[in-house]
Amino acid sequence: MPRPISELIESLAKNGCKAQVVSISRLAEAESALLELKRSGSISTDFYPELTKYFDFDYKAALPEARSIVIVASPQLPTRVFFGSHAVIIPPTYIYLDIWKKQTELVTDFLRPRGYHVARARLPFKTLAARSGLGRYGRNNICYIPGMGSFFRLAAFYSDMPCKDDGWGAPKVMKLCQTCKLCMDKCPTGCIPADRFLIHADRCLTHFNESENPLPAWLNPEWHNALLGCMICQKVCPLNKELSEKSENAIEKFILAETQEILAGTAQENLRPTTVTKLESLCLADSDVYPILKRNLSLLMPE
Incomplete structure (x- = not known):
């Protein structure tokens, strides 16, 4: 693993996060994987727009010189919120603002002093996590990460940091x-x-x-x-x-x-x-x- 990438992953780990980096060339494969689910009927034609409405695979609009995608996972437990005297639960991922700001800060503060640029990526995070080796799917189609279970929030960033070799592969499922x-x-x-x-x-x-x-x-x-x-x-x-x-x-x-x-x-x-x-x-x-x-x-x- 190239030194800048391993150092970035290590830096994020010191702040409680887990991460992987893949080549920008994997973007087309990630998009194709979603399209194949639609083509095969695994995802209904009616539901597909709902699934993909927040994704944008045009990285050139965000960072034309992008060469890599950084996928970051931060631990996040369910949140208990009181309405009057009654408590309700908000699952992980829904309360995102502070975590996303922290993830952005950690990635940016590491890469920019080293001469690299960073931009937000609106991508299928779960697909990237599973195919990069960061996580594995459960039977419930939720992604699991060692030490975090399914209680985390994902983010992705484009960077012009080089990434020629990565751990990209077919998604794996939890053995259990x-x-x-x-x-x-x-x-x-x-x-x-x-x-x-x-x-x-x-x-x-x-x-x-x-x-x-x-x-x-x-x-x-x-x-x-x-x-x-x-x-x-x-x-x-x-x-x-x-x-x-x-x-x-x-x-x-x-x-x-x-x-x-x-x-x-x-x-x-x-x-x-x-x-x-x-x-x-x-x-x-x-x-x-x-x-x-x-x-x-x-x-x-x-x-």
Whole structure:
């Protein structure tokens, strides 16, 4: 492994992160892998735009001289947030701002003094992590990283740091998943099949509660267990055994009046400033999140 790359990975490790670097030439393969899932019918044509709407494979618009992609994983436990006296869970990845800023700072502060440039990459992070050797897939199609389980947040960056040789290869699956079916048995919507390590994402609870579309009638309200997404398959997973019962309390707590504002569906511009500040700190004020907050929170609040 070239010295700048190994030193970058070591520097990130000292700050609690894990990373891999791959050649920019792998970008086309990553995009082709997604297209093949659509072509083969593994991902439905209707769901494909939803899956890929945040991706941008045109690296030249971000960093024309890019020669490598840096994939970084930072540990992130589920976050416990209090709305009044009631606590709800936000799974890893949804609260992203501070972690992304830190990841950007760590990569930039290492590479720029060495004469390299860095730019944000909007790519399929999980695909990059699995194919670079940073992580492996579980039966639930979630990526796992040694020492972090599935509790982490990924980021990717373009750089003009050279990378001729990398560990790119076919994605691997966790050995334990070959014989374990806990996630499949516990999934309330039955989206984890027995015959492949690719879930039926359009049946996943996360797909429904992240969308503004009305929840289907067959979806049992009692299945909801997190403010966004779902924690069921991750909580029962033996690979998360040492982490599954842990969570971090959010610094921000919503008092009863603020909670009632949200449950009433108050327009963001009419919320009290304290509510807005707290929502923003938890990345709950985003344009694709706040519109579903009333519904999702209502499903979790006691009668």
